[in-house]
Amino acid sequence: MNIFKAFETDIRKLLDELAAEGAIPSGLDTSRLTVEPPREAAHGDLSTNAAMILAKPAGKPPRALAELLVAKLKARPDVTSVEIAGPGFVNLRLSPGVWRDRIRDVLTAGTAYGDSDMGRGEPVNVEYVSANPTGPLHAAHGRGAVFGDALASLLHKAGHAVTREYYINDAGAQVDVLARSTFLRYREALGEDIGEIPAGLYPGEYLKEVGQALAERDGARWVGTDESEWLPACRGFAIDMIMGWIREDLGVLGVKMDVYSSERALVAAGAVDTALKTLEDRGLIYVGVLEPPKGKKPDDWEPRPQTLFKSTGFGDDVDRPLKKSDGSFTYFSNDIAYHYDKYRRGCGALIDVWGADHGGYVKRMQAATTAITEGKAALDVKLCQLVHLMQNGQPVKMSKRAGTFVTLRDVIEAVGKDVVRFIMLTRRNDQTLEFDYAKVTEQSKDNPVFYVQYAHARIRSVLRHAAAAMPGADLSPAALAARADLARLDAEEEMALARRMASWPRLVEAAAEAHEPHRVAFYLYDLASDFHALWNKGKEDTTLRFLVEGDEEVTVARLALISAVATVIASGLAVMGVEPVEEMRS
Incomplete structure (x- = not known):
């Protein structure tokens, strides 16, 4: 049960009662009505803005309307003061x-506690990672992968029908460079001395593996042939092999895509022509000359007629070219077709997760999405800032295999999948993240992944000790929900835990609505902190310990409480794609 949403519904009913009594007009718009925790806990448990937003249309001063509501709310047996x-x-x-009843809710629902129907089954497409298939994934790709995957899980928990998608950028100049780099390594694998890697080609050691594999498959078939023959073969082989690595790396990270879309296949199917024809038919494409870019001197600028999209009509800064000087499509044209394709597949809510270096591309893509779908689709772009990899405060050197960066697989192998996923969500996506191998694995309160996992492990340890001390007792969540006298929970720290768990359903909805999965990590840290506070208090005051000798009733009540805490932690970790641990060893 979402206690905040429940009271929101009840307050709307009270407003209907006031309207029926003639105290306020009927039919007031309550869409902006909210019930939230007060900014300061000392002000109460819940706060509503109902009187503030309805005073003017109701024709009453806010406090006068508030007094009418207070009179109604005071009659409720579950309200102690208003x-x-x-x-x-x-x-x-x-x-x-x-608050005690919410403990029973958790025990009954299990990790499904917090599931919401807010999304009403509406489809959402979350496209993330989408790294060019020119090499292994690096740490920054890992951040986008974790963010996108957790956001998809969060939206699913909030009731959306989610599609996880990877867009393979397998058309354009960069994959032709990959093909030429592969061909060089292919010749090397056949025994040729290739010397230094020419400027403009990819130097990574990983391409030796690709070239060797191609040589093993095709022998000397491509030696001495024209580029028009070997380039398509090398390109397709390299893309397939590197995409295989990417899928493996994502699998190790716990990421499984629903759809892999190919840019090359999209172009070959005529999707770009279709999209541009659609825009042209709406009068949104014209031939014109753009102004010089900011910072360009006039003598550096060669104005020429270009095929342009009227993106300024949809919030962009300038109109955007759709074709290059040779008549081929720009990347922008292909991307318009891709987003139109996602919309035509039945999805109006589109989320793209990009690297921070693509920030200048956001406005034009949002403008194009609005234009091509006639406002029926909305594109939200989430930019993920850089990840600085450190070891005891010192930058980590690049990977030998990659040549210029640390691979995602290197990071996972160093600290583990769950640590990578959790830490990647401990900052907002638009903030730079410092990932220090030493700090993310230390056992301290300053390490959030340890602190949260330690709370879960401690609870599981208590439950194991309880099972040993109470042989034959059914301590399953269902049994605890049915048996526990939760009225025995009256300590301030116990009630703090109950209140914190009651806010989980609201957190799920708010984080999903804002597209901010990092809120889950922050919430879990706060929940773990509340639990550890109770644990530490019990070390000082034996009456607050979880297992109280001679008082089975209070013991069962406290086991119900902490079992619920473990369940909510597991529910939150599931959104993050992290496995809760049963025990921790130093």
Whole structure:
């Protein structure tokens, strides 16, 4: 149960009652009505803006309308006090039983606690990673992969029908460079001395593997042939092999895509022609001359007629070219076709996860999506900032295999998949992330992945000790939900845990709506902190320990409480794609 949403529904019913009594007009728009935790905990458990947003249309001062609501709310048995704050906010305090009941909700629902119907099954396409298939994934790709995957899981938990998608950029100049680099390594594998890698080709050691594999498959078949013959063969072979590595790396990270879309296949199918014809038919394409880019001197600028998209009509800064000087499509044209394709597959909510270096591309792509779908699709672009890899404060050197960067596989092998996934979500996606191998594996409160996992492991340890001390007792969540007298939970720290767990369903909806999965990591850290506070208090005050000799009733109640905490931690970790641990060893 989402207690905040439940009270939001109930307050709307109270407003209907006031309207039926003639105290306020009927039919007021309550779409902006909210019920949230107050900014300061001292002000109560819940706060609503109902009187503030409805005062003007109701024709009453905010405090006067608030007084009408207060009178209704005071009659509720689950409300212990109601106060008007400031210009008209209404703050409520709830009875302890409300929070204790949420413990039972958790135990009954299991890790499905927090699942929401907010999304109403509406489709959302989350496209992420989408690295050019020119080499192994690096650490920054890993951040986008974790962010996109966790966002997809979060949206699914909030009730959306989610498609996880990878867009293979297998058309254009960069894959032709890959083909030429592969051909060089292919000749090397056949025994030719290729010397230094020419400027403009990919130097990574990984291409030796590709060239060797091609030589093993085709022998000397391509030696001495014209580029028009070997380039397509080398390109297709290299792309397939590197995409195989990428899929493997994503699998090791725990990422499984639903769809892999090929740019080359899209172009070959005529999708670009179709998309541009659609824009042209709507009068959104013209031939014109762009102004010089900012910072260019006039003598550096050669104005020429270009095929342009009227992106300024949809929020962009300038109109954008759709064709190059040789008449071929720009990347932008291909990307318009790709987003149109996603829309035509039945999805109006599109989310792209890009690297921060693509920030200048956002406005034009959002403009194009709006234009090509006539406003029926919305594109949200989430930019992931850089990841600085460190070891005890010192930058980590590049990978020998990659040649210029540290591979994602290197990072996973160094610290483990779960640590990588958790740490990648401990900052907003638009903030730079420092990933220090030493810090992310140390066992301290300053390491959030350890702190959260330690809370779960501690709880599992307590439950194992309880099972040993109470042989034959059924301590399953279902049994605890049915048996526990939760009224025995009255310590401040116990109630803090109950309140924190009650906020999980609201957190899921808010984080999903904002497209911010990092909120889950922050929430879990706070929940773990509340649990550890109770644990430490029990070390000082034996009456607060979880296993109380001679008082089975309070013991069962506390086992129900901490079992629920472990369940919510597991629910949150599932969104993050992290496995909860049963025990921790130093």
